[in-house]
Amino acid sequence: MSADLVPNDLWERIAQLLPARPVRRRRHPGQLPVSDRVALAGIVYVLRKGVAWRDVPAQIVGCSGVTAWRRLRDWTEAGIWRRLHEVLLTELRVNGGLDMDDCAVDGSHVRALKRGDHVGPSPVDRARPGSKHHAIVDRFSTPFAVSLTGGNRHDVTQLIPLLDAIPRIRGLRGRPRSRPKRLFADRGYDFDKYRRLLWKRGIKPQIARRGRAHGSGLGRTRWVVERTFAWLHQFKRLRTRYERRADLHQGLLELAASIICFRRLRRSFRNDQ
Missing domain, CATH: 3.30.420 (Nucleotidyltransferase; domain 5)
Incomplete structure (x- = not known):
């Protein structure tokens, strides 16, 4: 499911922008954290389907809606979506798509x-x-x-x-x-x-x-x-x-704009082949 919501070529671009996760303790590490790609799939699932965060199907997506919301909050505050948008716009300009x-x-x-x-x-x-x-x-x-x-x-x-x-x-x-x-x-x-x-x-x-x-x-x-x-x-x-916090809705808006740019970039690659 993660690969369907977050394609490999999109994930490669996002993974380079995400902040490094803290080093886990060797003794008594506790529960393993959800991977960033799975959490991103949860965010994209909510963005595409419009469901409430509590209704994210963990057995399908791979994480709970609460986990996806927390990563959305952290990555929005870190400015990840705006940087991703800039990266994709640059690639589009290189390929003559702007x-x-x-x-x-x-x-x-x-x-x-x-x-x-x-x-x-x-x-x-x-x-x-x-x-x-x-x-x-x-x-x-x-x-x-x-x-x-x-x-x-x-x-x-x-x-x-x-x-x-x-x-x-x-x-x-x-x-x-x-x-x-x-x-x-x-x-x-x-x-x-x-x-x-x-x-x-x-x-x-x-x-x-x-x-x-x-x-x-x-x-x-x-x-x-x-x-x-x-x-x-x-x-x-x-x-x-639905988001009470304006910055989170703005983050989803920027993520959607980035996905639109990514789709245009894929289309330009197909036209070049």
């Missing part, structure tokens, strides 16, 4: 069933508690950065933080790339202040204007971010927010 010139940005509402950080009244769900996923992607729908905010936060407030969250992607000769040349967005980002901020960063804003008739043509480029949200929400644990 387009660093044209990017699109948007947000998506999800309902939050528990209180906690980054939860607010959702304006699209009768003010029920909710959160927002924000993403900036390339024209292949590859997520460069993802973030979590309260459901009442305006999309445009996360524009600059998302740009700042894009890692310095290496892989080709020259300076690492960390910003696009053009950024596509819908009318929710139509603020002259943010257009000026984009121009200062050397990014050409391609943002639809409010009050103008539809048919600007930007939708032909901007739709890729909607596809990314469709891919992210195929992970059932992300469709509704």
